[in-house]
Amino acid sequence: RNFIAEDYIALTRNANVAVGELLATESALSQITDLLSRASELAVQAANGTLSGSERTSIAQEVSQLLRQAIDVGNSQYAGHYLFAGQLTNTAPYVPDNPTTPTTVTYAGDTGRIERELSPGTRVSINITGNRLTPFDSLITFRDNLLANNTSALSLDANAVNAQLDATLRLRSEIGAAVRRVDNSIETLADANLRLRVDLASIEELGLSQAIVE
Secondary structure, three states, rough: OHHHHHHHHHHHHHHHHHHHHHHHHHHHHHHHHHHHHHHHHHHHHHHOOOOHHHHHHHHHHHHHHHHHHHHHHOOOEEEOOOOOOOOOOOOEEEOOOOOOOOOOOOOOOOOOHHHHEEEEEEEEEEEHHHHHHOOOHHHHHHHHHHOOOHHHHHHHHHHHHHHHHHHHHHHHHHHHHHHHHHHHHHHHHHHHHHHHHHHHHHHHHHHHHHHHHH
């Protein structure tokens, strides 16, 4: 009896932890989405042939800020562990060569999945590995083209940024599906635990009745 009850408690705890981790990941991906959406707007603006070089330099400064913010978000933590580092959760996953003006961003995590058990034999992956979240190169290239006033290259930057935006949205959909799966598991566990309590109460009642009869 105690083992069964404790098993349900442990699985429910796993599921609740998984929800927290998934929602933290969704929050980070949402921030990346907002940053890339702004970069996309700036890319359309920058491709306008009437802009001067100084105006594009001003846009480049904002893109640089978006890049630094994206790195910071990529290095988000939950409960003291990095969200996008794979199984190397004590390692900051994204390492810029220059914190102020990055020219490259290296991924220092791994591709390991982190799973939580929802029920006996059923597990869910709760992490997105950072090698799948790579908006940095497109932002770096966009910034550099702005600083060089490279109008021909700027016409391609919007497509590159939008490709990263679409990829991030797909990751968010993946996390959303995992959240729904865990939520359903929590409901199932709650129902099973309720049935267990009812069954145990019935057994105890029957045992008490038999003891009285005897």
